[in-house]
Amino acid sequence: MKLKKPNVIKSTISGLVTTLFSKMKESTENSSILKQYQAFLKSGNTDQAYRFQHSNDTFYPCFGDDTATTDFEPHYTYHPAWAARILAKTSPKKHIDISSTLKFCSIVSAFIPVEFYDYRPAKLKLEGLACKKADLLNLPFADDSVDSLSCMHTIEHIGLGRYGDEIDYDGDLKAIKELKRVLAPNGDLLVVVPIGKPKIEFNAHRIYAYAQISSYFNDLNLVEFALIPDNYQEQGIIVNATEAMADEQHWGCGCFWFRK
Numbered sequence: 001m002k003l004k005k006p007n008v009i010k011s012t013i014s015g016l017v018t019t020l021f022s023k024m025k026e027s028t029e030n031s032s033i034l035k036q037y038q039a040f041l042k043s044g045n046t047d048q049a050y051r052f053q054h055s056n057d058t059f060y061p062c063f064g065d066d067t068a069t070t071d072f073e074p075h076y077t078y079h080p081a082w083a084a085r086i087l088a089k090t091s092p093k094k095h096i097d098i099s100s101t102l103k104f105c106s107i108v109s110a111f112i113p114v115e116f117y118d119y120r121p122a123k124l125k126l127e128g129l130a131c132k133k134a135d136l137l138n139l140p141f142a143d144d145s146v147d148s149l150s151c152m153h154t155i156e157h158i159g160l161g162r163y164g165d166e167i168d169y170d171g172d173l174k175a176i177k178e179l180k181r182v183l184a185p186n187g188d189l190l191v192v193v194p195i196g197k198p199k200i201e202f203n204a205h206r207i208y209a210y211a212q213i214s215s216y217f218n219d220l221n222l223v224e225f226a227l228i229p230d231n232y233q234e235q236g237i238i239v240n241a242t243e244a245m246a247d248e249q250h251w252g253c254g255c256f257w258f259r260k
Contacts, residue, residue, distance in 0.1 A: 080104035092148035100152040141182040152192035195254030210246035220258040228253035
């Protein structure tokens, strides 16, 4: 392969940066990223051709990622981790999940066979994971038949129409009834919902009070309650949290481990 001469490469660098400067507004962020880009190109070995293509079309600036710590979404980071740790304790032969995050199901399926059911089935193909279609208001299981079951950050949406389901004010209660119907005696059920002051934020979700969830599942035994609080940065997930802690939240995440 014939290599580009150093003066040609330097000309390319100058042309790219000049063109980009002219296209981007002179904000502090833009100026910073362009200077970084210019320094990056110059840091390459100018005695030979670059190993990658560089052009205005491949310029893809990302701002705000150079933070002191790594940001994360607390609900969907902590609650799957909580649930996975419980399954590590219970070691079921198979786990049934109803519409929880696919990240949870896909990772757990590496260790435990998982069947994932959703109103909008996922076209995800992994060994140990079966993705199927189901309606939470009419689950395809016999009474008292599922030994290990989860439905996390899901029931708060049922009946609000957000995901194409029918509008039903009491859709969440009907979903809870179905979960309890199919759960086997001595079976484990993991339920996760937004927790705090009870309200509906249509059509996004419902937020529940601790007492509401306790009453809806009062025919099951509560094994563990964990809370992802509003100030998760300081406290992380609180295992064996109290009802009073839950009631103090604005947008907390309540993790309930029930057993039939």
